[in-house]
Amino acid sequence: MTVWDDVVGQDETVAILDRAVRDPAAMTHAWLLTGPPGSGRSTAARAFAAALQCAEHGCGTCKECRTALDGSHADVTVLATENMQIAVDTARDLVALAARAPSVGRRRVILVEDADRLNDSSGNALLKAIEEPSERTVWVLCAPSLEDVLVTIRSRARHVRLRIPPAQAIADLLHRRDGIDHATALTAARAAQNHIGIARRLARDEGARSRRADTLALAVRIDGVGTAVRGAEQLVAIATAERDSALSERHATEKATLLEQLGADPSARTQPPHVRSRISALEKEQKKRERRFITDVVDRCLVDLLSVYRDALVVQSGAGDIGLVNEDHRQLVDRVALALRPERILAAMDAIGTARERVAANVPPQLALEAMAVSLQLPR
Numbered sequence: 001m002t003v004w005d006d007v008v009g010q011d012e013t014v015a016i017l018d019r020a021v022r023d024p025a026a027m028t029h030a031w032l033l034t035g036p037p038g039s040g041r042s043t044a045a046r047a048f049a050a051a052l053q054c055a056e057h058g059c060g061t062c063k064e065c066r067t068a069l070d071g072s073h074a075d076v077t078v079l080a081t082e083n084m085q086i087a088v089d090t091a092r093d094l095v096a097l098a099a100r101a102p103s104v105g106r107r108r109v110i111l112v113e114d115a116d117r118l119n120d121s122s123g124n125a126l127l128k129a130i131e132e133p134s135e136r137t138v139w140v141l142c143a144p145s146l147e148d149v150l151v152t153i154r155s156r157a158r159h160v161r162l163r164i165p166p167a168q169a170i171a172d173l174l175h176r177r178d179g180i181d182h183a184t185a186l187t188a189a190r191a192a193q194n195h196i197g198i199a200r201r202l203a204r205d206e207g208a209r210s211r212r213a214d215t216l217a218l219a220v221r222i223d224g225v226g227t228a229v230r231g232a233e234q235l236v237a238i239a240t241a242e243r244d245s246a247l248s249e250r251h252a253t254e255k256a257t258l259l260e261q262l263g264a265d266p267s268a269r270t271q272p273p274h275v276r277s278r279i280s281a282l283e284k285e286q287k288k289r290e291r292r293f294i295t296d297v298v299d300r301c302l303v304d305l306l307s308v309y310r311d312a313l314v315v316q317s318g319a320g321d322i323g324l325v326n327e328d329h330r331q332l333v334d335r336v337a338l339a340l341r342p343e344r345i346l347a348a349m350d351a352i353g354t355a356r357e358r359v360a361a362n363v364p365p366q367l368a369l370e371a372m373a374v375s376l377q378l379p380r
Contacts, residue, residue: 046071081114220332
C-alpha cells in the first residue's frame with residue numbers, strides 16, 4: 001500500500017512526483033497539476049502532499065500519510081473553494097500561512113485545488129509567495145489546463161499533466177476501494193465518461209442513475225417548441241433535485257453548528273444582532289455554493305446529453321471498434337441515429353456546446369436550455 005494507490009491511470013505523473021519526493025534535485029517549490037475534470041488532479045495532489053510529509057516517501061500507512069490524505073495534517077493546507085472565484089483576502093491568508101515554518105511535518109504544503117478560480121487580484125497576492133517561498137514551503141496548484149491559470153502563476157510553477165484514466169482502471173478502483181460490483185463499476189465509468197467522482201456516484205446512487213436516464217431521454221422526446229420548453233424545465237428540475245439532495249442536509253448542519261458555537265437558541269423567534277449577522281453571512285455563502293452547484297450540474301447534464309449524439313454518430317459510421325458511452329441505453333441511441341442525418345446530429349451537438357458556454361457565462365440556465373432544446377427537435 002502507498003499513497004499513490006488511488007491515483008489511477010496516471011503512471012507517468014506518479015513517476016514524476018514520486019521521483020521529486022525521493023530526489024532533492026528533482027524537487028521544486030511550486031507545482032501545477034493540470035488535467036480534465038475527473039482525471040484525479042486533487043487525489044494526485046493530496047497523495048503528493050502526503051508523500052512529502054512521510055519519512056518513507058509515501059508509505060500510505062503512517063500517521064503523516066493518513067492525516068495528510070484525510071485533510072487533518074497540521075502542515076497541509078487545502079483550499080477548495082465553492083465560489084466562482086478565490087477572494088483576495090483568502091489568498092492573503094495563504095501567503096501569511098506559507099511564510100511560517102512547518103509545525104510538525106517535514107514541509108509546509110499549500111494545496112490550491114481550484115487555481116483556475118484565481119482572479120487578477122488574488123493571483124497577484126500569491127505571486128510573490130510562489131516565486132520566493134520559504135525554504136520548506138511547497139505550493140501545489142490544480143487546474144483543468146494551463147490556459148485556465150494566470151500566466152504569471154503558471155510561469156513560476158513546474159507543470160505536470162494528467163490524462164483521462166481508462167474506464168477499466170476506474171472500475172478496478174471502485175471495485176477495490178468501494179466494494180462495487182465490477183460490471184456495475186465499469187458501466188458507471190463509461191457513463192461518467194471516465195470521470196472518477198461521477199462514476200462513483202453513479203455506481204452507488206440509484207437516484208443519480210435515474211436522473212441521468214431522464215436527461216438522456218430528452219434526445220427522443222423533443223419534437224416541437226412545447227416539448228422543447230418542457231425539456232428545458234425538466235433539466236433545470238433535475239439540477240435542482242441534485243442540489244437539494246447534495247446540499248440541503250449540509251446547509252442545515254452548518255447553520256445548527258454555527259448557532260451552537262455562538263451559544264444561540266435555535267428555537268428563538270429572533271436572534272441577537274451579532275448572531276443575525278453571522279447567519280446572514282453563512283446564508284450568503286450557501287447561496288453562492290448553490291448557484292455554482294446548479295451551474296455544474298446543468299453542465300454535467302449537457303455533457304450526458306451530448307454523449308447520446310456522439311454515440312449516434314458512432315453507430316451511423318459503423319465504427320464498431322469505438323465503444324459507446326451509453327451502451328446501457330443502446331435502444332435510445334439507435335433511435336437518434338435512425339431519426340437524424342449526420343449534419344443534424346452535428347448541429348445538435350453545436351447547440352449543446354453553445355448552451356454550455358452560455359451557462360458558464362452566467363446566462364440563466366432556463367433561457368440557455370430553452371434556446372438549445374429548440375435545436376434538438378426530432379422530425380415528426
